Amino acid sequence: MTAGTGNRELGTDAARSALRAARSPRSHPPAFGGHPPVPRSRRFRAILLYVALILGALLALFPLFWMVSASLMPTGEASTYPPRVLPSRVTFEHYGALFTRLNLGRYLLNSALISLVVTVLSLAVNSMAGYAFAKLRFRGRDGLFRVLAAGLVLPVQVAMLPLFLLMKQLGLINSYGGVIIPGLASIFGIFLIRQYAQSIPDDMLDAARIDGASEMRIYRSVVLPGIVPILATLAIWTFLATWNDFMWPLIVLSDESHYTLPVALANLVGEHVQDTELMMAGSVLTTLPVLLVFLFLQRYYIQGVMAGSVKG
C-alpha cells in the first residue's frame, strides 16, 4: 500500500462524503434518493450492485422455480418446444400419482423417521462428548482429540466397504439401523460443540459441584442450557445432512421398503425419465421438507455456520 500523505490534502467532496459514509456505523446508508449529497457515481454503483444481486438471485432460484412449475404441468407439457416456464393449467395429478402409484409416502416416512432419530440421538452423543473434551479433565484427552481431528481428513468413502461387511455381520443391511447407527456420532459435531462449550465459565460448573450436583445433572441443567444456540445449529445441520445423504443409504438399503427419498428418487428416474412432470413432483417432494426446515430456522443455521467456520 502506498502511504499517500499528499492525498489527504486533496479532499474532494466525493471522497469526503464517501469517507463519512464509510465511517458511519454499520447501519445501511441510504442507497437511493433522499439524503442530499449522494454523488452520482455512488448512485450508479448502487444500481450496478443491485442489478448484479438481482441477476444472481434469479439464477439461484430459477432451477427451483422451474422444478415447482414443471411439477404442476399437465403430462407432456414440460417436454415441448419452445419449452414452457409456466403451466398452461395447474394440476396436482403427479403428486397424486407419487402417493398412490409409486409409494413415495412410504419413503417420505422413512426419510423423516431416519433423519429425526439421527438428529435427536446424535445431538445427545455429540454434545456429551464435545462438553467433556472442552471442560472435563481426563487422562489422554488431548491425544484422543488429536486422533479425532486426524479423522477429519479421511474421506468417509474409505470406510464404506468394510462398514458394509460389518453391517452384514450385525444383520443391519436393509434396516433403518444400518443408516442410523453410523450417523449417531460425528467428529464435526463434537468439534462444533467443544468449541462453543469452552465459553462456559468454569466458575459456574464448580459452583454446581460445590452444591453437590452430579456430573450428569451439571450437564443437563448447566451445560445444555448454556449451549442451546450451537445445539440448534447442529440439529439443523444434522437433519439436512441426513435427509440429503445419498451414497451410504444407497449402499445399505437394497430393499425398496426401507428406501429414503433420495434413493427412491434416483431409482425412479431410471424407469420414469420420460415423465418429466412426475419426476419434478418427486423432486419437489424430496427437497421441500429440507427447504422448509431451512427457511423457518435459517437464523440459527446461518449464524452457526458463519460463527463455527471462522473460528475453526
Add this chain to the structure above:
Amino acid sequence: MTSSAKRVRMPADGTSAAWLFVAPALVLIGVFFFLPVVAALLLSVTDFDIYAVASASNTRFVGLRNYATLLETPLFWSSLRNTFYFAVVGGPLTIAVSLGAALLLNAKLVRWKSLFRTIYFTPFVTTLVAVAIVWRYLYHTRYGLLNYALSAVGVAPVDWLGDPRWAMPAIILMAVWKNFGYNMLIFIAGLQSIPEELYDAANVDGAGPWRTFRSVTLPMLGPTLLFVGVITMIGYFQLFAEPYVMTQGGPLRSTTSVVLLMYEEGFRWWRMGYAASIAFVLFIVILVATLIQLRIQRGRA
C-alpha cells in the same frame, strides 16, 4: 477466575464421569469409522470378491496386486483425470463465485442483505439427488431451457450430458450453483472481521476498488481462503451423486469419478478388495492435495 474456584478440584469420580461422557461417541466413531478405515487397508491387499461375500474363507492375501492392477487399468486413470478435472476447475470456480457473491453482499450500499443471503444459500440446502434430476432436464438438448436461452443469442443446441466434451462442464456448472452459497457465508464472516480502519486508510490513500481488493481484502482473507479451499477441494474429490444421477458416469466414461468407480467395483461387481485399493488412492490424493494447499499458504505468509 476467583481464587476460591481455583481451589475446587473435580470430585473423585470426575474422571470416570468424563469417560462416560465421551464413551458413546468414541465407541461409535471407533467401531463404525476408524475400524472400517483400518479394515479397508487390509481389504485392499486381499482378493475379497463375490465369493468372499458369501464366505469369508474364500479370501486370499495378494499383497499389492490390486494396486498394480489399478495402475494398469485405463478406466482408473480416466476416473482420476475426471475427478481432477472436476476438482481443479470446479473448485476454484465455486470459490470465485462465492467470493464474488460475498463481496456484493458486503457492499455498504446494499440493503436487504439477509434476504439476498438467504436466496443465495438456498441451493446449498436442497437435496442433491433432486436438483441433479432438475438440472438433467434443464440440460435436455431439445426441450431444455438452457439451450433455449442460448438459442436466443444464436448458440446452436449443445448436447450437454450426451457429449463427452460437455458432460463434465455441465456437472461443474451445476455443482457451482449448488455449492457456492456455503462458501459465500464463510467469506462474508471473513469480510466482516476485516477492520474498518484498513478500508478507511486505503480510501484516504486514494486506492480504487480493485486496488483495495488486492491490497486489503485479499491478504486479510488469507486464512478464510485456505479453509474454504481445503474443504471445497476435499468435498469435490468425493464426486459421486451428480454423475450417478445425471450421466451414470457417461458418455464414454467421461464423468466416471474415482468414488463412482469404487462404488461400481465394490457394490455392483463385489470386487471389494480391488475397490478398497481405489478408496485408498482417493485418500492419498486428498491428503496430498490438502498438504499442498497448506504449504502454498505457509509460503505466502
